[in-house]
Amino acid sequence: MHLFGPISVVLLFVSGLGLAYSIGAGSVLAFFMVEKSRFLALMPQTIFSKIDVFALMAMPLFILAGEIMNRGGITKILIRFSMALVGRLPGALGSVNILTSVFFAGISGSAVADSAALSNTLVPAMRDQGYSRTYASAITAASSVIGPIVPPSIIMIFYGAIMGTSVAGMFIAGIIPGLLLAASLLIMNTFFAIRHGHPRLSAEDRQPILPALIKALPALSLPIIIVGGIVFGWMTPTEAAALAVLVALGASAIYERLSIATLIEAFQKTAILSGSIFIILCAVAVFGHLISLEGIPEALAALVTDLDLGPVQYLLVLNLILVLCGMFLDIPVALALVVPLFAPVALANGMDPVHLGIVVCFNLCIGLITPPLGSCLLIVSSITGENYWKLSYAALPFVIVEYIVLGLLVAFPEISLWLPSVTGIYTPITQ
Numbered sequence: 001m002h003l004f005g006p007i008s009v010v011l012l013f014v015s016g017l018g019l020a021y022s023i024g025a026g027s028v029l030a031f032f033m034v035e036k037s038r039f040l041a042l043m044p045q046t047i048f049s050k051i052d053v054f055a056l057m058a059m060p061l062f063i064l065a066g067e068i069m070n071r072g073g074i075t076k077i078l079i080r081f082s083m084a085l086v087g088r089l090p091g092a093l094g095s096v097n098i099l100t101s102v103f104f105a106g107i108s109g110s111a112v113a114d115s116a117a118l119s120n121t122l123v124p125a126m127r128d129q130g131y132s133r134t135y136a137s138a139i140t141a142a143s144s145v146i147g148p149i150v151p152p153s154i155i156m157i158f159y160g161a162i163m164g165t166s167v168a169g170m171f172i173a174g175i176i177p178g179l180l181l182a183a184s185l186l187i188m189n190t191f192f193a194i195r196h197g198h199p200r201l202s203a204e205d206r207q208p209i210l211p212a213l214i215k216a217l218p219a220l221s222l223p224i225i226i227v228g229g230i231v232f233g234w235m236t237p238t239e240a241a242a243l244a245v246l247v248a249l250g251a252s253a254i255y256e257r258l259s260i261a262t263l264i265e266a267f268q269k270t271a272i273l274s275g276s277i278f279i280i281l282c283a284v285a286v287f288g289h290l291i292s293l294e295g296i297p298e299a300l301a302a303l304v305t306d307l308d309l310g311p312v313q314y315l316l317v318l319n320l321i322l323v324l325c326g327m328f329l330d331i332p333v334a335l336a337l338v339v340p341l342f343a344p345v346a347l348a349n350g351m352d353p354v355h356l357g358i359v360v361c362f363n364l365c366i367g368l369i370t371p372p373l374g375s376c377l378l379i380v381s382s383i384t385g386e387n388y389w390k391l392s393y394a395a396l397p398f399v400i401v402e403y404i405v406l407g408l409l410v411a412f413p414e415i416s417l418w419l420p421s422v423t424g425i426y427t428p429i430t431q
Contacts (some may be wrong), residue, residue: 022283023280023287023336036290039289043286046289047282047285049285057241058152058167059158059277060273060274061242061245063269063273064266065222065247066248067265067266067267069248071262071266072251072252072253074219075100075117075121077215077219078103078219079100079121080212080215081212082100082103083096084213085099086099088200088206089193090193090198090200091192091199092206093122093129093131093136093201094126094131095189097118097139098143099186101182103220104147105147105223106150106223110148110154111148111365111375112144112368112376112379114144118140119137119383122136123136123140123380129198133385134390138395138398140380140384141377141391141395141398142399145365145366146181149181149362150175150179150223151171151227151230152171152223152226152240153171154277155331155364155365158335159339159360159361160357162281162335162339163339163343165354165357168236172423173357173358176415176419177362180405184404185398185402188397188401218247218251218254222251225240225243226240226241229243280336284340287336311349311350312410315351315410316410318342321342322363322364322367323366323370325364325367326363327367331361335360339360343360351429353429354416354428355417355428359410359416362405362409369398369399369402371389371392413428
């Protein structure tokens with residue numbers, strides 16, 4: 001009977017019903033099944049308490065900033081700057097692809113937006129330089145995972161809202177893991193470049209670094225403002241997001257003047273995405289209240305105690321569960337279903353909440369390029385015309401590298417927690 005809630009949610013989701021309605025309806029049905037329907041009277045208060053969080057205001061603002069920048073000619077500016085930086089390396093355009101994803105991550109915070117933008121721009125350019133379409137598509141999908149790790153990150157805000165974790169702490173904690181992931185992918189790309197003879201860029205195709213940097217400064221100022229403002233205590237994540245919108249408008253005016261119609265499209269897309277996320281949070285609040293009433297977190301904690309699992313051992317088990325979820329579920333679905341069940345047990349077992357959040361988000365992001373339902377693989381495949389399963393096989397070496405980085409994050413929490421600690425943004429829990 002205790003499993004009726006999760007089972008009903010999964011069945012409703014499989015039926016094709018929207019995620020929020022699946023979680024909400026399944027949870028309400030479960031309240032009746034376990035004879036706790038009287039607690040439904042508390043649901044309005046519970047829901048509003050979960051979404052009445054100041055940090056959540058940052059989410060629609062970051063989405064809006066990304067939408068404006070994506071429509072403002074920012075992608076090609078970042079590509080040119082990346083070419084200037086790494087154009088002399090073997091497999092230059094592959095490295096450009098990865099480096100552009102790092103810069104793009106500081107603007108959109110979305111792997112899906114990254115993969116769509118670079119599939120339209122860099123994959124054709126890489127093919128013209130002699131790369132196979134399969135390899136160009138695979139590295140585009142693999143590098144898009146950097147998007148939600150480097151701040152700002154929409155999924156980190158989502159996780160922070162579910163678990164009450166410091167969003168500012170998670171933003172700063174994501175910087176080193178994101179850069180470590182980028183460095184690992186650059187090494188892998190260089191290996192393939194030497195092995196397959198991928199070319200460097202010619203002098204005509206790359207600009208001098210200084211002019212390219214000056215041209216890219218308005219775009220690069222956005223992640224600097226976000227991270228710098230939070231690190232130095234000048235702004236909260238929400239205030240940084242509001243300023244990011246103003247900077248995005250200014251940068252877009254410099255590169256490509258946006259029309260009123262384009263701005264309206266950006267606001268409409270922001271409203272749709274924000275609304276879908278908030279309604280999921282409402283449904284998750286109902287689901288979380290149910291499992292709390294049923295004592296499921298306490299039961300899991302007792303099981304962990306009986307099995308004598310320490311923080312690291314439990315985190316390994318949790319990662320295996322997340323790997324399986326990432327293969328089949330989108331990140332919001334996995335966060336909504338898995339985190340309320342398993343994360344409280346990890347925290348009760350002495351794990352640091354920010355470190356746990358980074359590991360969970362990093363793991364689920366890898367699922368974006370993992371078959372059978374990797375969202376970024378599907379997007380890149382549809383845009384480039386590459387066969388999905390051929391693309392999945394080509395991306396496998398990059399997936400392995402990303403799981404190695406995940407293993408390092410699990411084994412060495414200092415990778416995530418050092419920067420928040422030294423900046424004073426967050427004080428880690430000693431394990």
